[in-house]
Amino acid sequence: xxxxxxxxxxxxxxxVAWGAALVAISTLANILMFVVMYMNKVSDMEAQSLMVxxxxxxxxxxxxxxxxKISFILADAIDYRSNCNQVAYxxxxxxxxxxxxxxxxxxxxxxxxxxxxxxxxxxxxYKCGSEEFLAVLDDCINTNTAHVFEINEAxxxxxxxxxxxxxxFENDFETVAETLDFTPENKDEYTYxxxxxxxxxxxxxxxxxxxxxxxxxxxxxxxxxxYTLSGVGFINDTENYYKLYxxxxxxxxxxxxxxxxxITANSILTALLFSFCTAYLAYNKYEKQYELNxxxxxxxxxxxxxxxxxxxxxxxxxxxLKNNIRTEKKxxxxxxxxxxxxxxxxxxxxxLELAKVENAEPSPEETDLKALVGEAVSLYGRSAEEKNxxxxxxxxxxxxxxxxxxxxxxxxxxxxxxxxxxxxxVVRVTGNEKLFTMGNDCDKILxxxxxxxxxxxxxxxxxxxxxxxxxxLSIVKNIAAMHKxxxxxxxxDGKFTAEMKFTKK
Numbered sequence: 001x002x003x004x005x006x007x008x009x010x011x012x013x014x015x016v017a018w019g020a021a022l023v024a025i026s027t028l029a030n031i032l033m034f035v036v037m038y039m040n041k042v043s044d045m046e047a048q049s050l051m052v053x054x055x056x057x058x059x060x061x062x063x064x065x066x067x068x069k070i071s072f073i074l075a076d077a078i079d080y081r082s083n084c085n086q087v088a089y090x091x092x093x094x095x096x097x098x099x100x101x102x103x104x105x106x107x108x109x110x111x112x113x114x115x116x117x118x119x120x121x122x123x124x125x126y127k128c129g130s131e132e133f134l135a136v137l138d139d140c141i142n143t144n145t146a147h148v149f150e151i152n153e154a155x156x157x158x159x160x161x162x163x164x165x166x167x168x169f170e171n172d173f174e175t176v177a178e179t180l181d182f183t184p185e186n187k188d189e190y191t192y193x194x195x196x197x198x199x200x201x202x203x204x205x206x207x208x209x210x211x212x213x214x215x216x217x218x219x220x221x222x223x224x225x226x227y228t229l230s231g232v233g234f235i236n237d238t239e240n241y242y243k244l245y246x247x248x249x250x251x252x253x254x255x256x257x258x259x260x261x262x263i264t265a266n267s268i269l270t271a272l273l274f275s276f277c278t279a280y281l282a283y284n285k286y287e288k289q290y291e292l293n294x295x296x297x298x299x300x301x302x303x304x305x306x307x308x309x310x311x312x313x314x315x316x317x318x319x320x321l322k323n324n325i326r327t328e329k330k331x332x333x334x335x336x337x338x339x340x341x342x343x344x345x346x347x348x349x350x351x352l353e354l355a356k357v358e359n360a361e362p363s364p365e366e367t368d369l370k371a372l373v374g375e376a377v378s379l380y381g382r383s384a385e386e387k388n389x390x391x392x393x394x395x396x397x398x399x400x401x402x403x404x405x406x407x408x409x410x411x412x413x414x415x416x417x418x419x420x421x422x423x424x425x426v427v428r429v430t431g432n433e434k435l436f437t438m439g440n441d442c443d444k445i446l447x448x449x450x451x452x453x454x455x456x457x458x459x460x461x462x463x464x465x466x467x468x469x470x471x472x473l474s475i476v477k478n479i480a481a482m483h484k485x486x487x488x489x490x491x492x493d494g495k496f497t498a499e500m501k502f503t504k505k
Contacts, residue, residue, distance in 0.1 A: 380411030
């Protein structure tokens with residue numbers, strides 16, 4: 001007999017199929033997204049580099065070529081919103097001397113036209129020369145503190161500016177948090193500028209490592225950089241007299257790694273869910289089919305076994321009759337043949353009856369239980385009279401059931417009692433609208449569970465030579481099941497007990 005498969009067999013098989021398919025799809029999606037996003041980022045970086053280069057060329061052509069002005073252009077090109085703090089610029093002369101970089105700083109822009117925030121209106125740019133003010137800005141950035149700084153006046157000289165008083169607002173632009181004063185002691189040595197004549201901003205590359213790489217590459221006059229999976233560096237230079245080095249180490253995985261992980265994890269979870277669901281459905285179908293085949297196989301084997309015994313007897317008795325062996329037993333042989341033919345007929349009849357019951361559709365109606373029991377005893381309890389077996393019946397109430405099927409079920413119980421109960425014994429029957437119970441002595445029956453007793457062709461006597469087909473209790477259980485009644489039967493210590501619960505299971 002083929003070994004029954006387990007649920008894990010179905011699950012593993014579908015896990016392999018679904019897992020491979022969905023992981024392959026997610027991997028392909030991740031690769032395509034990586035290529036598209038990465039190329040877009042490279043394109044953005046290159047476009048930004050060209051824009052910066054054009055701005056510098058325009059400034060140089062206009063004579064605004066101070067290191068502070070170029071530093072401002074380079075720093076102002078850094079966009080923190082798209083992880084561009086991984087970008088750095090270096091600007092060198094023909095001898096690869098660094099003129100300006102995109103190092104982070106605070107820049108003060110002195111305007112030609114008052115009140116116009118426009119880099120094209122620039123006359124002068126100053127880098128912050130106050131380490132104290134830069135430290136305050138740096139602390140706010142590192143601690144992610146939302147403050148707004150307003151420089152009320154500035155003092156400038158030699159390309160540097162020192163802020164005077166600085167008003168610090170909360171993020172609502174109205175609530176004053178504090179007022180700071182960075183006014184230099186020797187302010188008379190500086191040029192005073194009122195805040196109506198300038199605007200300021202802090203900008204530039206905060207990643208000191210990548211800035212150092214950009215400076216080193218520019219000073220060496222080469223474009224060498226080690227490529228890594230976490231990022232890639234590019235250096236571009238203009239074809240004019242001066243050279244702009246644009247280096248970025250865009251960490252693609254830091255920005256989109258969580259998205260790739262989410263896509264892959266979702267694919268794996270989807271594969272697990274689909275695998276479990278399809279495996280569950282397939283296994284349920286397989287298990288029902290396996291149990292049906294097992295039931296049919298066992299029933300066929302048992303039927304063949306039970307038919308073989310009377311057939312063997314018939315064959316022996318028929319040969320004795322034909323060969324005139326012990327002619328004085330002729331009538332005995334003939335009776336034995338008839339008895340075994342009747343036994344075979346009972347087995348086949350009960351087998352057909354079981355098949356009929358298994359496919360029956362009950363028509364329940366309210367029926368008096370005592371009347372049902374009385375009818376069943378009169379139809380199926382006649383054999384009990386031959387053994388002087390009596391029925392002690394105490395039943396009342398009404399049940400909702402198919403009358404004919406219930407009479408057949410109760411009759412099989414009484415026939416079973418007549419077959420196994422000792423002579424002159426009493427079969428006790430009690431019942432109401434909730435529970436029916438029947439019990440009798442059974443000196444032949446060995447200890448058996450309810451499932452064993454209700455299995456087709458399993459008889460109380462394990463020798464299998466007792467009268468009966470072994471189908472009676474199977475028929476009772478099937479009739480109870482189609483009514484959604486509960487049914488159990490036990491045989492233990494010389495006692496047989498059957499119970500049928502009329503309440504729905």
